[in-house]
Amino acid sequence: MASDKRLVLGVAGFGTVGTGLASILEENRDWIIERTGREIVIKTILVRDVSKKRTADLPAGATLTADPQELLNDPDIDVLVELMGGIEAPKELILKALNAKMHVVTANKALLAEEGFELFRAAQENNVGLYYEASVCGGIPIVQTLRESLAGNKVNSLVGILNGTANYILSEMTTNGLDFATALSQAQELGFAEADPTLDIEGFDAAHKLCLLIRLAFGKDYPFAKLPVQGISKVDPMDIEFAREFGYRLKLLGEVRNVDGKLEAGVFPMLVHHTYLIARVGGAYNAVRMEGNAVGPVFLHGLGAGAKPTGSAVLGDIMAVARDCAPNNTGFVAQVPDAAEIMPPQDSESCYYFRVMVPDQPGVLRDLAGAMAKQGISIAQATQKGQDPIGVPIVFMTHEAKASDVQAALDDLQKAGLLLAEPVHYRIL
Amino acid sequence: MASDKRLVLGVAGFGTVGTGLASILEENRDWIIERTGREIVIKTILVRDVSKKRTADLPAGATLTADPQELLNDPDIDVLVELMGGIEAPKELILKALNAKMHVVTANKALLAEEGFELFRAAQENNVGLYYEASVCGGIPIVQTLRESLAGNKVNSLVGILNGTANYILSEMTTNGLDFATALSQAQELGFAEADPTLDIEGFDAAHKLCLLIRLAFGKDYPFAKLPVQGISKVDPMDIEFAREFGYRLKLLGEVRNVDGKLEAGVFPMLVHHTYLIARVGGAYNAVRMEGNAVGPVFLHGLGAGAKPTGSAVLGDIMAVARDCAPNNTGFVAQVPDAAEIMPPQDSESCYYFRVMVPDQPGVLRDLAGAMAKQGISIAQATQKGQDPIGVPIVFMTHEAKASDVQAALDDLQKAGLLLAEPVHYRIL
Numbered sequence: 001m002a003s004d005k006r007l008v009l010g011v012a013g014f015g016t017v018g019t020g021l022a023s024i025l026e027e028n029r030d031w032i033i034e035r036t037g038r039e040i041v042i043k044t045i046l047v048r049d050v051s052k053k054r055t056a057d058l059p060a061g062a063t064l065t066a067d068p069q070e071l072l073n074d075p076d077i078d079v080l081v082e083l084m085g086g087i088e089a090p091k092e093l094i095l096k097a098l099n100a101k102m103h104v105v106t107a108n109k110a111l112l113a114e115e116g117f118e119l120f121r122a123a124q125e126n127n128v129g130l131y132y133e134a135s136v137c138g139g140i141p142i143v144q145t146l147r148e149s150l151a152g153n154k155v156n157s158l159v160g161i162l163n164g165t166a167n168y169i170l171s172e173m174t175t176n177g178l179d180f181a182t183a184l185s186q187a188q189e190l191g192f193a194e195a196d197p198t199l200d201i202e203g204f205d206a207a208h209k210l211c212l213l214i215r216l217a218f219g220k221d222y223p224f225a226k227l228p229v230q231g232i233s234k235v236d237p238m239d240i241e242f243a244r245e246f247g248y249r250l251k252l253l254g255e256v257r258n259v260d261g262k263l264e265a266g267v268f269p270m271l272v273h274h275t276y277l278i279a280r281v282g283g284a285y286n287a288v289r290m291e292g293n294a295v296g297p298v299f300l301h302g303l304g305a306g307a308k309p310t311g312s313a314v315l316g317d318i319m320a321v322a323r324d325c326a327p328n329n330t331g332f333v334a335q336v337p338d339a340a341e342i343m344p345p346q347d348s349e350s351c352y353y354f355r356v357m358v359p360d361q362p363g364v365l366r367d368l369a370g371a372m373a374k375q376g377i378s379i380a381q382a383t384q385k386g387q388d389p390i391g392v393p394i395v396f397m398t399h400e401a402k403a404s405d406v407q408a409a410l411d412d413l414q415k416a417g418l419l420l421a422e423p424v425h426y427r428i429l
Numbered sequence: 430m431a432s433d434k435r436l437v438l439g440v441a442g443f444g445t446v447g448t449g450l451a452s453i454l455e456e457n458r459d460w461i462i463e464r465t466g467r468e469i470v471i472k473t474i475l476v477r478d479v480s481k482k483r484t485a486d487l488p489a490g491a492t493l494t495a496d497p498q499e500l501l502n503d504p505d506i507d508v509l510v511e512l513m514g515g516i517e518a519p520k521e522l523i524l525k526a527l528n529a530k531m532h533v534v535t536a537n538k539a540l541l542a543e544e545g546f547e548l549f550r551a552a553q554e555n556n557v558g559l560y561y562e563a564s565v566c567g568g569i570p571i572v573q574t575l576r577e578s579l580a581g582n583k584v585n586s587l588v589g590i591l592n593g594t595a596n597y598i599l600s601e602m603t604t605n606g607l608d609f610a611t612a613l614s615q616a617q618e619l620g621f622a623e624a625d626p627t628l629d630i631e632g633f634d635a636a637h638k639l640c641l642l643i644r645l646a647f648g649k650d651y652p653f654a655k656l657p658v659q660g661i662s663k664v665d666p667m668d669i670e671f672a673r674e675f676g677y678r679l680k681l682l683g684e685v686r687n688v689d690g691k692l693e694a695g696v697f698p699m700l701v702h703h704t705y706l707i708a709r710v711g712g713a714y715n716a717v718r719m720e721g722n723a724v725g726p727v728f729l730h731g732l733g734a735g736a737k738p739t740g741s742a743v744l745g746d747i748m749a750v751a752r753d754c755a756p757n758n759t760g761f762v763a764q765v766p767d768a769a770e771i772m773p774p775q776d777s778e779s780c781y782y783f784r785v786m787v788p789d790q791p792g793v794l795r796d797l798a799g800a801m802a803k804q805g806i807s808i809a810q811a812t813q814k815g816q817d818p819i820g821v822p823i824v825f826m827t828h829e830a831k832a833s834d835v836q837a838a839l840d841d842l843q844k845a846g847l848l849l850a851e852p853v854h855y856r857i858l
Contacts, residue, residue, distance in 0.1 A: 028582070028583055034648060036762070139579075139724035139725065140727060141727070144570075145570045145574070150741060150745060151464050151745060153457070154460055219463060277709060293456065293457070294457070295568035296732045297732070298568060298731040300727070302727040303725045311723055312579060312724035315581035316578045323757055326752060326753055333466040334463070
C-alpha cells in the first residue's frame, strides 16, 4: 500500500494550525503508522522571525528557518504544508513547491478562492497533489465528500454555516440576548474572533469558502468578486427575537442553488426554521447541508476552526499523500473550471422576513400590504408589536418573492414616507 | 488522471440498489465523465432467473445472465458490483472476482461483518480494491470519512442510528403514538420494512454495520457474535411517552466507546436528550456521530437506504476505481485486524431509565430506592404516575451505574416481590 519510507513535511507557518498539526503528529504517531505504514515527520518550519519567542515546543528534530529556499531546495521534503495565511507570499511559495514536484497541503481559503486556478494548473502540470480539506469548515470532511464520496451526484443545492466566529456571535445574541458589539468583544476575549474581525463578521471568509464549495460541487467558477455578500455587523437583537417568536433562528449562511443550470448563490444572514438541523448549529460549530440528485440531502456538522480540528483536516490530506494517492485536486478532469452561469441576484426568489418601523396609526398595515401587493409580493403572516406614539415595529413574512420586487417595494415604502427608520429584511431558508 | 478507457461493470443482483445504480449512471452519464474522464457502463447483470419479468428497464447494452462465469471470465469487466445480498453465494462470487483481479464494490454488510477478513486478504493478495461505502448508512459517506478524511484521529467514541426501518418505526411511535405492531405494518406497507423484518427490528442489521464501523474506526475486530444486541420489538409506547416527559427520545443506537483501550460496544434502544442532534434524526434517516481525539465531534446525517441514496454510495466507490486509486480497503496496513480487547458487557457504565409497575401503596418508592442504593445505584429523578389500586408505573432515571449492578438490583426487586410486571430499563446516551 505504501512504502516504508518516512514522509517528510516542510511546514510554512507555525501558528494555531501548525502547532495543532505538530501535536497530533506526536500524539498519534503510532496510529498514523498503523494507518499508512509510514512515519510522518516535520523537518523544517518556515517562519517570519526565527528569534521570536514561541509558546509551543518545536516538534522533535524540526528546525526553524526564515528562508523559503531551505524548504524548497531540500530533496528530503515530500510535502509543503502551507499554513501562513495571506495571498501573495503563500502563492509564490506554493507555486515554487509544486514546480519542484512537492505535494502541497494548504488551509488557505482566500488564496484558493481568489487565485486558485494558477495553482491547480501547476499541480496538474507537475502531477502532484494540491490538497485543501482544511480550507473549508475545519475538521468537517466536506472537501473529500464533495470531491469523491458524493462525486457521482449532481448537486441541486448546498447551504452551510461556514464561519464559526459569526455563528458564535449570532448564537450568543440569540441565547443570551447580547447586542452585536458585546457578543463580538466576548468572542474576541475567548479567542473566537480576531482583533480585526472584518473577514469573519462581514461574510468574506464564508464567501471564500462558498466559492471553493461551488467549484467542488458544480465544477464551475463563481468568482468571489461577483458573489453577493452581507455580514452580520448590523444585526439588531430585536430581529433575532422576532424571528424566534415566529419559530426561526437567524444564521449567517452561504448558499448556492442550481436553478435550471444557473447558479444562485450568496452569503447572507437568513432565517432558518428551528426544526431544521442547521438551525441547531450552535457556538463555533460549522455545518453543511447538500442535496444531490441521487443521494438526497446529506448534512455534516463539526468544529469549523481550532488547532486540532483544522490540524485533523490537514493531517487527513497528508495521509492521502502518504498512501500515494493519485492527484484528484479539483475533483474534475478540468483543473480550471468553466465560468458558472450566474443567476442575476435581482432575479433570485426567496421568502422574506421584513421589519419596518411605522407610526402607530390606523391604515399603516393596509398601506404596507398595499405596497407589497403592488409588486406582487404576498404576505404570509404579520405581527404588530406594542403601542408607542413615536413608532412601532411591524414584522411580516412573505411568500416567495423576487429580490428585484422586494427592492422595488422597499423603494415605494421609502418614497411614501411611511417608514420611521431603515427597513430590515432577511431571506428565509 | 485517468485513462480514456471505459470502465466496465458486471453487476450481481438487479434489485432496488442495482436499478438505482443503473438509473444514476444513465442520468449522470456526462457528469461522471467530467469527474473521472471515463464512461462507466454496465455490461453484464447476474440474476437468478433471466426470464423473470422486471419492472425496471435494463441499462442500454447490458445483458442478463444467470451464469456467474459469464461475468467472471469476461476480460472486459473491470469491476464486480455485488448487490445480491446473502452470505455464501456472494462470498464465493467476490472471492473469485478478486482472484481474477477484478475490483469489487459491495453493499453487503452481513457478509463483510461476519466473514470479511478472507475477502480483504484476497483483495490485498491481488492488489485490487474492495469497496463497501454502501454497506453502512446508505448515502452517508461514513466509510470514506473514517478510512481517509479522519484517519489521523484516534476515535474516542462513535454512536449512530444505523437502521432506517427501526428508526422509522420508533419515530412513528413517538410522533403519532402508534404501538409497535401498527408502526411495523405501516412501515411494511410503505416499503420501509421487509416482509421478514427480523434483521432490522431485532438490531442485527445495525450490529453488522457497527462491526464494520468498529473496524474502520479502531482497526480492531469486535466479532459480530460477541456484540450485545437488543432490538425494538418489545418497546412499549408508554416508555416513549415517559421518556419524552423527561426531555428524551427513544432511539435504536449502535454505540462503541474506547474505555482505556477496551471497546465497550452494543446495539440497544437508548434514551437520547432532545437537544442532541441525533435525537432529531427522524423517519428513515440514518446518522453517525463520532468523536476523534483531534477533530472533536463530527456528525453525519442522510438517507440510510433506498435505490438512489445507496446507489450513490456504490457509484462513489466505482468512481474511485475509475480514478485508479490505490487500494486502501481496510484503512489500515493490516488487512486482518487484531481482536479488540472487549469490555465485558456487565462492566459497562451508563445512566439508566427504569420503569417498574408496583402496587400503589405507601413505602414502595422507599423500597425501590433502597434496592437501588444497596447496589450503589443513585437515582437522579423519579416520577410516579396515576393512582390505581391494581398498580402504577414508577419511572426513574439514575446516575452512572454498572450493568452488573443494575442487573443485581433488578434481581433483588424481583425477589422482593415488589414488581407487578417485568421491569423495563434502557440506557441513556
